[in-house]
Amino acid sequence: MKLIVGSPGTWSGLALRVSQCVFALASICAMASGFGFTNYSAFFYMIVALMVQLMWSLALACVDIFSVRNTKDLHDWMLVTLIVVGDWITAVLVFTGASASASVTILFTRDTHICRVYTRLACGQFALSIVLAFIVWLLGAASCFSGFWLLVSFL
């Protein structure tokens, strides 16, 4: 089994998956606890994308735990391709959601100053949630990249 940092079935891979779950959950909680997020499609879409990422990372964390406990080699060509494609799709979803939500938050805070006028709107929490979502995306991209590197090493 090749030792590539962050690849499936390794301790570093498991740590990446767990971090993704933690940050995705924190981002969802920060957004969901903010008043008025359900009124805006971009925020709602980001929550859905983060939930997809959370479920995907949770499932792969379980696979990693199984692999690490039983010292089972997960570096099969087909399995790694499947994981890389899944990682890529979830990373794109989260990135799109975070970009969309960031633009709406910038519209509220800078372009129209709605946040200053309508203080009940939880703009601070929206911003925090978006920053956490971008961290989730970075961690997802790291997983995707290490899996991809493993695929290239099969060639």
Place this chain on the structure above:
Amino acid sequence: MKLIVGSPGTWSGLALRVSQCVFALASICAMASGFGFTNYSAFFYMIVALMVQLMWSLALACVDIFSVRNTKDLHDWMLVTLIVVGDWITAVLVFTGASASASVTILFTRDTHICRVYTRLACGQFALSIVLAFIVWLLGAASCFSGFWLLVSFL
């Protein structure tokens, strides 16, 4: 010289670059002719990203024309890597801009119905511009993918 559709220095590559320029220009014109686009950061950011894409595609179209006319082989490892990285960066910029602008347009048309109330705002043109920007992104992604495929074939 390997014949990969859309790779640098081929007729199909040149066609892809010219299409990127045409669609990017059309998108910029659609957005810039709409009333009120300068007030919103997301739209402004998309215009900047499209301009970067336009300049990049124009420069590479010139390189492709030179290569096709003089039947010069551009399939050098370093050059293709540079082009793929540049394509990837511009594609990500355009994708982020298009996602951000799409979310703001959805906010205007569906979430708050500002377009219906404030009819002077050119929501139709914004939507057209965003669709064109997504086409630019797809064409950019196609260029990036074919260049990447060429890189893999060097391995």
